Amino acid sequence: MIAESDPSLQERFAPDGRCFGCGPANPVGLHIGSRPDLTDLTVLVARFVPRPEHEAFAGVVNGGILGTLLDCHANWTAAWHLMAARGANHPPTTVTLEYSIRMRRPTPSDRPIDLRAWIVASADDRATVEAEIESDGVVTATAAGRSSRSGPTIPLTTAGRRSSMFRRFLGLDRTQPDPRLPVGDIAAPLPDSAAETATARRIVARLEALPPAEARFLACFAYVMSRAANADFDISDDETTLMERFAVEYGGLDSAQAVLVVSMAKVQAKVNGGTEDFVVTREFRSISTPAQRLALLRCCFAVSAVDGTITAPEAGTINEIARELDLELGDINAVRSEFHEQLSAVQALRRAGGPSGAPAS
DSSP: OOOTTSOOHHHHHOTTOOOTTTOTTOTTSOOOOOEEETTEEEEEEEEEOOOGGGEEETTEEOHHHHHHHHHHHHHHHHHHHHHHHHTOSSOEEEEEEEEEEEEOSOOBSSSOEEEEEEEEEEOSSEEEEEEEEEETTEEEEEEEEEEEEEEEESOTTOOSOOOSHHHHHTTTTOSSOOTTSOSSSOOOOOTTOSSSSHHHHHHHHHHHTSOHHHHHHHHHHHHHHHHHHGGGSOOOHHHHHHHHHHHHHHHOOOHHHHHHHHHHHHHHHHHHTTTSHHHHHHHHHHHSOHHHHHHHHHHHHHHHTTTSOBOHHHHHHHHHHHHHTTOOHHHHHHHHHTTGGGBHHHHHHHHHHOTTSSOOO
16 A cells, blocks of 8 residues: 655655666656555555556556566665665665566556565665566566675765765774874874884874875775776785885875775675765766766776786676766776776787788688
8 A cells, every 4th residue: 555645765765866767856757656655664665657658568658667677666665675674764875786687467547557675685784676567456576686885874975974885995984083093103003002012103194194085085096996906706916016106106105005005995896896986986076077077987908908808707897997986988998998908808819810810721
């Protein structure tokens, strides 16, 4: 049962959201409105009225539209559940880790369709959701997926403290300096210090002293490079060395600081990859200039190419990064052309046909 007169969760908690499926502020979006079922507040329901542009062909809703509806509605169901489980006032940002859809029969486009979603399993920061679409009481599509808490509370643009990776990364969540960290160049040994040597403690102290905006920029920059390097699930020593060099060149760090920042980024990318990737990359997009975003893309290509080959997984990850940075296609292609000969697909063609494209003898 739906009380459609009440504001949807999207209207209440993310009125400025621009998601195509569920963003109230997207002028051409689907504007799905998820609400708790009045008979079971743990279940979310929604009603959607298809329009002609949502059809696959006359009388039938496009499968991609149905997938978008199920994805967004299920993800909000996970966010609603995690908010209730934590006793919070706002839902966390959640991202879909994976989902699958089964189309049971064509969904008519000449009448409203109803969505339901519910939790089947959950942990501290993620939930497994099942969902279905009905038309006149007949189930036409079902879905199952997993969503994970990622980063700040909704909306992402709200000013204030953010507890996602790039804030933890350089201590940006602290209201006071870490009392274990020294001030200045004199660092007496501390038995439970986060750093094992006086030199390391001095490096950490200098990083702690960075203005928050610079620290956030550095954390995002290093993380996205590590994301590209980790696309093949291995970050080599050569990739690490090049990332450290770029941290010096673009972040203004000394070499010791660069080693520490890149080390942290590598760990975070390996541990949180897939969960933080989108959020951190979009954060960098919001705090950087177009020139800085292009520089980051070039660094990602260079890091992936350091061993002489940009593999298909690495190229795919870099393409995702470019899209999430909202770079122009012409700019992306211009940077990619600088590394044309390192692309594994190009190298395979060279091996098959020779340098000129003629069959190899």
